[in-house]
Amino acid sequence: MRILQPPEWAKPRGYSNGVAASGQIIFISGQIGWDTECKFQTAEFVGQARQALLNIVAILAEAGGKPEHITRLTWYVVDKNEYLDCGKLLGAVYREVIGNHYPAMSAVQVTALIEDAARVEIEATAVIPV
8 A cells, every 4th residue: 555645745644645555445335433233332432433443444344454454534423523533533533543554534514414323434445465
């Protein structure tokens, strides 16, 4: 995996502008903050984000992948201010689950998610070296 960073650009914080990789491509559908029984254990944003990231890691493990194989994350949030206000705590949770690996990322505010109780949905793409 190679991070794509034009040398004249400011270095991004907490994500990469681009990633080049080759291997087995894994597509993980949007994960929300519910547990293995499809139940929310918290209504709180960071807690739901943590669970969604754990869900991504569990699915990736089914293909033999690890968090460092994630090449892209797309975050869908129902309240961008809630997302922005949680920055430090969210960063700590991200590093706890994913580590110091920062793939290409996008965050998008949406009017709602399909599950009414969901505050965040995260989809992922990963490339496992072969």
